[in-house]
Amino acid sequence: MMKKQFFMMLFALFLAGNLFGQNCGNLTSFTYTTSASGTSGNTIYNVSFSATSLSGGEKSINVTLDIGSTNVINGVCYVSAPAGGAANDYTAGPFDVPTGTVNLVWTGHTQSTCGGSTCLTGTTALPVELMGFSVKAMESNNLLLWATASELNNKGFEVERSSNGTDWQNIGWVDGFGTSNDVLNYEFLDLANLTTAYYRLKQVDYDGKFEYSTLAVAERKLESNIAVFPNPTSGVINFNNEIAGFKVYDAIGLLVMSSGNRTSTINLSNFRKGFYLIDTWAENGVTSTHRIILEY
Numbered sequence: 001m002m003k004k005q006f007f008m009m010l011f012a013l014f015l016a017g018n019l020f021g022q023n024c025g026n027l028t029s030f031t032y033t034t035s036a037s038g039t040s041g042n043t044i045y046n047v048s049f050s051a052t053s054l055s056g057g058e059k060s061i062n063v064t065l066d067i068g069s070t071n072v073i074n075g076v077c078y079v080s081a082p083a084g085g086a087a088n089d090y091t092a093g094p095f096d097v098p099t100g101t102v103n104l105v106w107t108g109h110t111q112s113t114c115g116g117s118t119c120l121t122g123t124t125a126l127p128v129e130l131m132g133f134s135v136k137a138m139e140s141n142n143l144l145l146w147a148t149a150s151e152l153n154n155k156g157f158e159v160e161r162s163s164n165g166t167d168w169q170n171i172g173w174v175d176g177f178g179t180s181n182d183v184l185n186y187e188f189l190d191l192a193n194l195t196t197a198y199y200r201l202k203q204v205d206y207d208g209k210f211e212y213s214t215l216a217v218a219e220r221k222l223e224s225n226i227a228v229f230p231n232p233t234s235g236v237i238n239f240n241n242e243i244a245g246f247k248v249y250d251a252i253g254l255l256v257m258s259s260g261n262r263t264s265t266i267n268l269s270n271f272r273k274g275f276y277l278i279d280t281w282a283e284n285g286v287t288s289t290h291r292i293i294l295e296y
Contacts, residue, residue, distance in 0.1 A: 023056035024119035025080035025108040027063075028087055037096050043131075045072075045102070046093035051080035054120070058082055058112040065092070068100015077114035099131060101150045131183070135199050135216040142218040144188040144199055151180045158202040158210075159188050163285075165198045165215065176203075195220060195285040224288030226280055232293035235269030239280070249277045268294050 032047040045067055053059040059080045065073035072095045081088040108120030133146040144159065154176030160168045171192075177184055190197070201213035227240045242264045248257035251274050257266070268276065276292045 023059055023083075023110055024054045025059035025061040025078075025110075026052055026054050026120060027061050027106045027108070027122055028052055030104055032093075032102060035094075039096060041098055042096055043099040044093075045095045045097065046091065047073075047095075047102075047104075048089065048091045049104075050087035050089050051078055052085070052087040053080050053083040054108075055083045060109045060112050060114045062107045062109065062114045064105045066100075066103045067095060067097050070095075070097040070100065072097065077109075079112050080108070099149055130201075130203070130213060133199075133201060133213045133216050135197075135218040137218040137220045140191075140193050142190040142192070142194075142197055142199070144190065144216065145186070146201065146213070147183055147185045148180075149183055151177055151184065153206045154178060155204045155206045157186065158204060159190075160200050160202060161190065161192070162198040162200075163194060163196065165217075168200070178206075193284065194218075224280075224282070224286050226282065226288050226290075228278070228290045228292065231290075232295045233268065234296055235294070236265055236267050237278075237292060239264045241282075243280045244283050245281055247279045249279075251275045268292070 028050045030047070030049045032045055034046075035044045037044045047065065049063070051061050060077055061080055062075055062077050063073055064071070064075055073092060078090055079088060103123065105123050106121070107114075107118050108122075110116035110119055131147045131149050133144075136143045136145065146157075148154070155178075156176040157174045158170055159172040159174065161171045162168045171190060172188055174186055174188055190199075197218045199216045199218070202210050203213070204210045225241060226243060228237050229240070231237065242262055244262055245260040246258065246263070246266060247255060248266065248268070250256050250271075256271060256276075257268075266278065271294060273294045273296055276294060278290045278292055279287060280290065281287045
């Protein structure tokens with residue numbers, strides 16, 4: 001599973017210890033979000049988790065949370081909800097600390113004040129910690145850049161692209177490093193020459209589990225290769241390349257004609273002579289405006 005820049009949820013809890021058949025507090029989920037910090041090398045973390053009892057009434061869990069080498073929660077006791085009811089939800093933060101691996105250790109207790117017997121323990125550790133994901137619009141392609149602060153069983157990244165932020169397609173794959181505690185940098189070059197492109201990463205573990213990153217957007221102004229002739233014209237104008245659609249405006253800016261169909265000609269013979277502006281767009285989204293003189 002991958003910690004996305006703005007959201008990550010871990011449900012994989014390693015349980016150790018002996019239940020001894022006792023009613024015990026239990027951590028049922030752990031979630032955290034990150035955002036940019038104004039301090040170089042830092043990240044802002046907000047955490048949340050839920051607790052419930054294995055059986056019986058209210059019990060408790062004792063929580064310790066470290067981010068890298070920084071301890072942000074040190075043995076704090078949280079009450080767990082009675083078994084069968086809605087879990088008690090808790091939040092903590094923001095913690096503006098040096099970027100690091102998030103590691104939570106907890107113990108369950110048989111009383112609601114973290115007293116009595118310790119009957120359950122567990123940890124959550126970050127499999128893949130994504131430090132950032134961005135895209136740089138080059139002259140005719142897009143360069144995707146990202147880095148991980150640590151990795152655990154990371155098979156790799158599927159790179160996905162969308163032209164509208166809704167419909168996605170797989171455009172490539174980048175191998176991961178498996179398991180590492182070092183900062184690792186990645187890049188991927190997309191050769192598609194699009195005006196606007198949305199990207200996301202699908203990080204895949206060796207066991208098939210996956211998580212998506214936040215979105216990165218690349219925008220560029222592409223030059224049009226559309227030309228019109230003849231100009232001036234007596235009615236029919238031609239395009240040197242087929243266009244995907246057009247709009248025609250008269251000299252005072254009124255829309256007088258439009259089409260969303262592919263074409264290579266426009267017939268203006270039914271209009272009065274004068275100046276007209278024609279907006280065109282191509283299949284790749286590139287737009288252009290042409291000033292036409294209509295005369296007889």
